Amino acid sequence: MLIGPSAALADWISPESGGSPNADKVDTLYTIVLCMGIVIFVLVEGLLLYSIFKFRARRRGPQPAQVHGNTRLEVGWTVAAAVIVLVIAGITFAFLGGIKNPPSSSPTGLQGASGVQLATVGALKTPSGKALHIDVNGQQYIWRYDYVDQPRLTENRPVYAYYRMVVPTDTTVILKLNASDVIHSWWIPRLGGKADATPGHDNYTWFKIPGKYAGQIFKGQCAELCGEGHADMRAEVQALPPDQFKAWFERQRNDLLASQKALAAQRKAGVGQ
Numbered sequence: 001m002l003i004g005p006s007a008a009l010a011d012w013i014s015p016e017s018g019g020s021p022n023a024d025k026v027d028t029l030y031t032i033v034l035c036m037g038i039v040i041f042v043l044v045e046g047l048l049l050y051s052i053f054k055f056r057a058r059r060r061g062p063q064p065a066q067v068h069g070n071t072r073l074e075v076g077w078t079v080a081a082a083v084i085v086l087v088i089a090g091i092t093f094a095f096l097g098g099i100k101n102p103p104s105s106s107p108t109g110l111q112g113a114s115g116v117q118l119a120t121v122g123a124l125k126t127p128s129g130k131a132l133h134i135d136v137n138g139q140q141y142i143w144r145y146d147y148v149d150q151p152r153l154t155e156n157r158p159v160y161a162y163y164r165m166v167v168p169t170d171t172t173v174i175l176k177l178n179a180s181d182v183i184h185s186w187w188i189p190r191l192g193g194k195a196d197a198t199p200g201h202d203n204y205t206w207f208k209i210p211g212k213y214a215g216q217i218f219k220g221q222c223a224e225l226c227g228e229g230h231a232d233m234r235a236e237v238q239a240l241p242p243d244q245f246k247a248w249f250e251r252q253r254n255d256l257l258a259s260q261k262a263l264a265a266q267r268k269a270g271v272g273q
């Protein structure tokens with residue numbers, strides 16, 4: 001039953017990727033270490049099976065040689081294991097920069113993003129200093145996205161959306177994660193690793209969706225058991241070409257402004273009192 005759902009079989013042996021360079025690098029790094037592990041596993045188990053078979057006790061056969069220790073062999077496999085660990089550490093550090101640090105947006109990405117610098121110490125920054133910044137807020141049991149550096153509804157109120165985050169392609173998107181009740185975890189597998197959304201603490205992550213994925217929707221879910229509605233706390237990211245993103249953003253902004261106006265009118269008319 002567990003392996004039945006197609007989601008369980010999506011890239012079942014290594015992390016999902018193909019949506020953002022950080023996710024691709026995590027996947028490649030994982031695959032390299034997995035291959036090294038497979039080679040060592042086959043060598044060790046092969047040698048074990050060979051020895052069990054070759055040196056098995058035979059009826060009326062001679063007593064096999066009783067070996068106690070072999071300094072050269074023991075030093076050999078200790079050094080070899082240490083070298084393998086060093087090689088893995090070296091490869092990991094070579095990949096780490098590309099996983100952790102966001103690149104700049106491409107020229108084909110959203111232009112005119114105001115490129116507001118993140119104020120918080122330890123925040124992510126692209127080499128150009130420009131990125132689309134979205135605040136992600138986890139709450140039982142839905143995700144809210146505030147487009148903080150784009151044109152606002154009012155001075156204090158950014159344009160927002162729930163559940164589906166719409167973003168431009170070829171544009172570096174930096175997320176600031178926060179939660180308003182309990183700890184949640186933001187996770188869209190094809191766009192990178194999980195990031196905790198914690199009340200009272202800001203966490204950062206990023207992704208950059210290549211232009212060839214325009215129109216695609218990347219699905220994910222809250223990855224931290226956060227209450228009885230946790231299973232329903234899903235999320236998706238839709239990638240649109242920058243001009244279509246702009247059109248979506250204008251529509252979203254106008255819809256929100258219209259609903260704000262309608263609500264104000266209702267209040268004035270005394271509806272619901």
Ligand SMILES: [Cu+2]
Nearest residue numbers: 184222226233
């Ligand atoms: Cu949750």
